[in-house]
Amino acid sequence: MPRRARPTIVRPIALRELEVKRVADITPGLRRVTLTGGELDALTTPEGFDQLAFDSTGFDDDIKLIFAYPGETEPVLPMRKDGGIKFPKERRPLAKTYTVRRWDASTRELDVDFVKHGLGTATTWAYRAQPGERVHIAGPSTSKGLPEGADWLLIAGDDTATPAIAR
Numbered sequence: 627m628p629r630r631a632r633p634t635i636v637r638p639i640a641l642r643e644l645e646v647k648r649v650a651d652i653t654p655g656l657r658r659v660t661l662t663g664g665e666l667d668a669l670t671t672p673e674g675f676d677q678l679a680f681d682s683t684g685f686d687d688d689i690k691l692i693f694a695y696p697g698e699t700e701p702v703l704p705m706r707k708d709g710g711i712k713f714p715k716e717r718r719p720l721a722k723t724y725t726v727r728r729w730d731a732s733t734r735e736l737d738v739d740f741v742k743h744g745l746g747t748a749t750t751w752a753y754r755a756q757p758g759e760r761v762h763i764a765g766p767s768t769s770k771g772l773p774e775g776a777d778w779l780l781i782a783g784d785d786t787a788t789p790a791i792a793r
Contacts, residue, residue: 633771635684639710639764640677641703642666646759647735649752655743655785657752658727661736661761673706680736682729684769685793690721691738692762693747701762711764722748726766727789736763741785 642665650658666680694701702719704711713719728737740752751761772779781791 631774633774635769637678637681637767637769639767640680641671641706641711641762641764642677642680643760643762644736646755646757646761648757649755652739655741656788657740657742659738659740659752659755661738661763662734666734666736671706675706675708679731680729681731682726682736682766682769684766684771686790687726687729687766687769688723689726689738689763689765690723691748691751692719692721692764693751695720703762704764710767720747721764722746724748725787725789727792739789741788743785 642663644661644663644665646659647662648658648660650660652658665677668679669677671677692701692703702714702717704713704719713721724738724740726736727739728735740749742749742753755761783791
């Protein structure tokens with residue numbers, strides 16, 4: 627089978643502090659958290675770096691959500707640097723990767739779906755998330771389109787692939 631090219635957009639990774647706007651249980655096993663905030667817009671960081679507005683055009687774009695360690699209230703954050711961010715080697719940020727479910731630039735709403743399975747860092751956060759709560763994200767750094775020149779696509783995945791499949 628020939629390999630098909632996917633058009634790709636690469637952008638600097640930006641660190642953003644967002645706010646939970648809504649939480650909804652889509653199914654008994656799936657919770658959607660809608661994030662929003664002014665840092666989705668283009669801005670100049672406190673360190674003086676220009677940061678592009680958030681964008682997510684690829685069906686499988688992913689972001690890192692950054693959480694506080696258990697028993698702490700503030701997360702360990704990556705450091706902003708010119709052209710992106712840098713994760714420290716010691717005491718790394720507690721980050722989990724999730725696929726963007728929906729991005730609406732007109733309303734500045736970013737949806738992230740969490741499969742309710744067990745008690746991991748991100749799942750526990752999603753169980754407890756309330757409107758007004760703050761969370762940091764990083765990314766996406768790359769957006770890829772559908773393969774060009776393909777006559778058809780086979781799409782398959784488990785529950786965690788639902789956001790990419792739906793997009």
